Amino acid sequence: MASSLHPLIDNGITPGSSSFSGGKLHCRCASDQVEITLNSNVAHNHACGCSKCWKPSGSLFSIVGVVPRDAVSVTANASKLSIVDKEATIQRNACKDCGVHLFGRIEKDHPFKGLDFVHVELSDEKGWQEPQFAGFVSSIIEQGSHPKEMDEVRAKFKAVGLQTYDVLSPVLMDLISTFTAQKSEKLL
Numbered sequence: 001m002a003s004s005l006h007p008l009i010d011n012g013i014t015p016g017s018s019s020f021s022g023g024k025l026h027c028r029c030a031s032d033q034v035e036i037t038l039n040s041n042v043a044h045n046h047a048c049g050c051s052k053c054w055k056p057s058g059s060l061f062s063i064v065g066v067v068p069r070d071a072v073s074v075t076a077n078a079s080k081l082s083i084v085d086k087e088a089t090i091q092r093n094a095c096k097d098c099g100v101h102l103f104g105r106i107e108k109d110h111p112f113k114g115l116d117f118v119h120v121e122l123s124d125e126k127g128w129q130e131p132q133f134a135g136f137v138s139s140i141i142e143q144g145s146h147p148k149e150m151d152e153v154r155a156k157f158k159a160v161g162l163q164t165y166d167v168l169s170p171v172l173m174d175l176i177s178t179f180t181a182q183k184s185e186k187l188l
């Protein structure tokens, strides 16, 4: 398989630091970079194979984690941000010039409302939580990967110690279903 899963996965995973408490993200413009300050480490960091999450060119997967939205502030060049798809659940704020997604925010009623989605590779700091699993793996087929490559893709994740799922991990799926059950009062 010629393609890279993601630079933070391909050569093995570097563990983060439990005492790390945040840092800055920058877009990839040569000047006037959008800067985001995060006052928190990420949680539920994972590889996402869906077509909507930003990924570096040449990679099959995005690496995306969440932080409380109160921990996110735009600290430079906010005027360069624009929402990629206003109809999507996750409103991904991208740099209009370089295309990098700086943060994704949920405004509608949703189990993950209150959490923003961010890509820690946009930071120079070390200590961010390492990827915990791979989600939306089968979605890479929708972007042109051949179904025959899937065994190899899943084996590569397993080789670096990550479980693969075709939606999200059991913990996150249980959170989503708990939210749904509480809303319909099946669970009190």
Ligand SMILES: N[C@@H](CCC(=O)N[C@@H](CS)C(=O)NCC(=O)O)C(=O)O
Pocket: 048, 049, 050, 051, 052, 053, 088, 089, 090, 091, 136, 139, 140, 142
């Ligand atoms: N197979 C679809 C899956 C898209 C999808 O459902 N993505 C997930 C993971 S990021 C999601 O929660 N999307 C909500 C959104 O994009 O607003 C694709 O690849 O486009």
Ligand SMILES: [Zn+2]
Pocket: 027, 028, 029, 033, 034, 095, 096, 097, 098, 099, 100
């Ligand atoms: Zn930019």
Ligand SMILES: [Zn+2]
Pocket: 048, 049, 050, 051, 052, 053, 062, 136
């Ligand atoms: Zn995604």
